[in-house]
Amino acid sequence: MHVILILLSLIFVGCTKASFYTYDWKEGDKTKITAQLAGFEFAPAEKNLSAREWVRLQPQIYQGLVVESAYKKEILATDGVLKRVRAGAVKPEIAFAHLDLASVAEQSSGIHRKLQSAFPLFRKRPPQSVTPVITQRGGFYEVIWQVDYMDLKGQMWTLKLNQNLEVRSIRPAGSQFIDTSAWVYPRGPLLGSVQEVPLKGLYLEPTLANHWVYVSSQAPDKIDKVAGPLKFSTQDHRFDQAQAFVYLNESFNWFQNRLGFKMPFQVQAEVFVGYPEKTNSAFYYQGKIRLGQGDGEFYQNIPRDPSIVVHESAHAVIDVLAKLPFEGEGGSLNEGFADYFTAMQLGSPRMGEASYKKAPFRRTVLNDLTVADRNGGLYHDSGIVSGTLWEISEQLGFKKGLDFSMAVLNRLVPGSDFADFGGTLKEVCAEGLSMEDARKVNGILSKRGWL
Ligand SMILES: [Zn+2]
Known part of the structure; x- marks a missing residue:
């Protein structure tokens, strides 16, 4: 025994x-x-x-x-x-000692037949490729199948299946391009009215998408084909789909123009998550952004709030560069960077200003929080991070502050915690700044308790 x-x-x-x-x-x-x-x-x-x-x-x-x-x-x-x-x-x-890769290799020959019996769509049109990948789930390593296939409309998809051929995720990739326009709030409902904005390089179908963002909707009336201008009233569910698309597209453009960073994959977003239920969902996970409509009590019209949509897009960028976690101190670093990039992009420290109903805004990166104020709260502690980066950017100026913060993010890894972030701040300060700027940053780091 x-x-x-x-x-x-x-x-x-x-x-x-x-x-x-x-x-x-x-x-x-x-x-x-x-x-x-x-x-x-x-x-x-x-x-x-x-x-x-x-x-x-x-x-x-x-x-x-x-x-x-x-x-x-x-x-x-x-x-x-x-x-x-x-x-x-x-x-x-x-x-990986327990992984039976010999049997995976053996299964590889029969996998197409198994897929055809599990998924009728593969009977007429076999997938383009089926690749085994090693993944960790609940502490254990296992092999999953990555399946790339083309649907009847000529759209490419990537499907991930476990060994029992149960769906883990599905991701589209597109090919045709359309130029059109949409009615949206260019800078959010708090800053101006609805206007027509041009949209370039859209895919024809199966939803509202271009090379780096894909926005679908769970509402019954949704944009699934871009045939003409996307002119919908603010009462129409399709308005929010177009609005979220415009914010996301502009955000990824901003990261490319301001920081020279180009998203290496197409980010998927979905609006009206949980429809007809009015949910307060707003999160990024594994390449996907999910946005609810807002329950009307705490949040309303979430896809129209630029700070929430841009915040989620920043998570995608952070995921590519550092793959920070979503919990613990690493999670607070993740949230802090997402709020910081959002504030820099929109020129406002306030998060949730256009959608939060219980207060004028939900969080702000303009704060005096120090490391000693840590209480373990994911968003509370993220304020220490975003507050530090925002203050550094105010002191150094927009461009230098942004480059400094990006250099810090470039050095973080999936296991980074507050201690690693503090050490990285010092490292980038010592290596990448002039004496004068380093003195300013050191003053902030000292005051905020990072030294
Ligand atoms: Zn977040």
């Missing part, structure tokens, strides 16, 4: 996150980090230009399969010189 228990506990320990290791290299001798990472394999990846640095985030691979959420991150100067390496990777010998 005892032997069995010990064996069982060994198996459980072996399969959990205990086999996830993090690594960090800043400067000097690269021998150690090179040796440490030698036991892992990472897939080749393009680098992204972000605030005048190159950022390359490579997924770990194991026996040819991508390991989701395991990474190597390199930061390079514009001349290509390596400045920083951070990695979080799974030691395959323990964590």
Whole structure:
């Protein structure tokens, strides 16, 4: 009996996150980090230009399969010189020992037949590709199937299935382009009335989308084909779908124009989530933004509030550059950066001003919070982060402040906490600023308790 228990506990320990290791290299001798990472394999990846640095985030691979959420991150100067390496990777010998990759390889030959019996749509039109991926769920690693297929209308989709062929997620990709216009609030309902704005490079169908954002709706009357101008009254559910699309599109444009950061994948958004129920949903998870309509008591017309929509788009950017978590201190960093980018983009420190009903606004990045004020509340503690970045940007000026904050985000990783954020603030301050600016920032960091 005892032997069995010990064996069982060994198996459980072996399969959990205990086999996830993090690594960090800043400067000097690269021998150690090179040796440490030698036991892992990472897939080749393009680098992204972000605030005048190159950022390359490579997924770990194991026996040819991508390991989701395991990474190597390199930061390079514009001349290509390596400045920083951070990695979080799974030691395959323990964590993946139980994965029967031989049987996955064996199943690969029969997977098309299984898909056809589970999904009738694949009987006439087989998927373009079916790829196994290693993913972590509840502490255990397993292999899922990533299926790319084209529907009857010629639209490409990516479907993720577990080993029992149950759907985990579905994602579209488009091809045809339309130029048209839409009636929306260009800067939100608090700043001006509805106007006609041009929309370029839209896909024809199956919903309102362009190359980097896709907005569907759970309301019965929705935009599913862009045939002409999107001119709907503010009473029409389709107005909110177009409004959310315009905010998201402008936000991703802003990240590209202001920070040189281009979203590497198409973000999906959905409005009227839970319809006909009026929900207060507003969140980003795994490439998807979900927005409710607002219950009318706490929030109303959520898709029309630029601060909420832009905040969710910022989560997508943060996810690509640092994959910060959504809980704990890392979650507060995530929320703090999302509020900060929103405030910088909209030129207002107030979050939720156009939709929150219980007060003039929900949160503000204009605050005096210090690290000592931490109380464990996700959004409360995010104010310490956003308040610090906002004050630094006020002191250094818009452009320098934004570049400084982006350089900090560039260096954060999925396991970052407040201590790591504090250390990174100091690091970027010491490396990337003039003496005069560094003095200003150090004053703020000291006052806010980061030093
Ligand atoms: Zn958020």
